[in-house]
Amino acid sequence: MYPGRPWALQRVLLDELWSQSKGKNVRVAVIDTGVDTKNPQLTHAVDASSGANLLPDKNGKGQKIDRGKADGTTDTVGHGTRVAGIIAARPSQGTGFVGLAPEATIIPIKQNDADGDGTAETLAAAIEHAIREKAQVINISQDTANAVQPADGLRRAIDDALRHQIVVVASAGNDGLDGNDKLTYPASYPGVLAVAASDRNNERAAFSQSGDFVGVAAPGVDMISTVPQGGHCSDSGTSFSAPYVAGVAALIKAKHPGWTAREVVAQIEQTAERSVAGHDHLVGWGVVDPVRALTDDDHPIEKPTPKEGLTRAQAPTPARLVLGETADERNARLATYVAVGAAVLVAALAGVAVAIRDARRRPAAGGAGTSGAVNDT
Incomplete structure (x- = not known):
């Protein structure tokens, strides 16, 4: 068996x-x-x-x-x-x-x-x-x-x-x-x-x-x-x-x-x-x-057709020639701009925050022998 x-x-x-x-x-x-x-x-x-x-x-x-x-x-x-x-x-x-x-x-x-x-x-x-x-x-x-x-x-x-x-x-x-x-x-x-x-x-x-x-x-x-x-x-x-x-x-x-x-x-x-x-x-x-x-039998045939039934090879598709910047290159460039801009913005905001904090911690103005403190709020 x-x-x-x-x-x-x-x-x-x-x-x-x-x-x-x-x-x-x-x-x-x-x-x-x-x-x-x-x-x-x-x-x-x-x-x-x-x-x-x-x-x-x-x-x-x-x-x-x-x-x-x-x-x-x-x-x-x-x-x-x-x-x-x-x-x-x-x-x-x-x-x-x-x-x-x-x-x-x-x-x-x-x-x-x-x-x-x-x-x-x-x-x-x-x-x-x-x-x-x-x-x-x-x-x-x-x-x-x-x-x-x-x-x-x-x-x-x-x-x-x-x-x-x-x-x-x-x-x-x-x-x-x-x-x-x-x-x-x-x-x-x-x-x-x-x-x-x-x-x-x-x-x-x-x-x-x-x-x-x-x-x-x-x-x-x-x-x-x-x-x-x-x-x-x-x-x-x-x-x-x-x-x-x-x-x-x-x-x-x-x-x-x-x-x-x-x-x-x-x-x-x-x-x-x-x-x-x-x-x-x-x-x-x-x-x-x-x-x-x-x-594949929609209708009867009397004799086979010589070229039917054979898969015909396809010619290769030539690559498209693009003058100047391609779409992929343009997208990459824009992405770089966005990334760099975001980094600069983050750095600027961080700098402003530090400056504000330091300003709040400086002593108040007054005569000699007088002491004061500013509490962080």
Whole structure:
């Protein structure tokens, strides 16, 4: 059990965010290794009746394999359970971890496992299942091996989801250490919101895949989330950046149910925290800002404006040139005059008082032998 508030949530004013939306009733398909509902924070977040297990019952040798429940609620890897938690984990006593959209509903679709038995074909089938189950957001935290472009079936499934106004979010990939830009799939398909990973400094995580297809970045380093059976663990990768953004998409869809998928994506991109004006191949339009995405939303937009969102540096204000005496100097001079004048006045009054006293103490005038005294009164 993780007792504190994870850093990726500390960067968000959750009360302000949730005053706008909690993602209520928005359906988010998690296409992954399954989602274990035995974790208490996910038990009431998952709609098992809409889930599916699309892995074959037999391996390549024809041997029977237990792939778990047919509804996608078995996760022996833990990957899909962590992804689902970042999106919609319910609040729980004893932990500061919670999903960004704690009232959204997860559709669990098991399409991969520890042996990597998922294929582009089963991924396409998972997307079509999500469409049938009325998903409004689809999260795909995986890509094809070696960034190989798959057959057209996956592309057609993505296009079908977009035609149904579903926001499709995908991880950009974790092969960024070599510094080369390359396309990954399905993240680089047009219309998909590709998510890179950022660190605590809002910079690209070293492993995060870069490229012009990257839409935004989101926290992806030391990400706390739910695990099978119960409790939490920490993990890193763009796999956990994508659900952070999918959670924000669910919040927007709940607040603006009439917005198109393109408008939701543009809102997330437009309101991201930018380090440059425009698009960057490392973090896209910037690091997602959940609060701004939910509050700077007066009207829907179709695409981000390149220069908006970047704070423009202000030119230094030159000091005002004053000829002669400045106001501060004049005030200082007058204060000196007042102080000196007061001192002179005090000294003069003291002198007069002494003179009067001495005058009263002198003897009265008279003949010799006559004595007199003047009493002080």
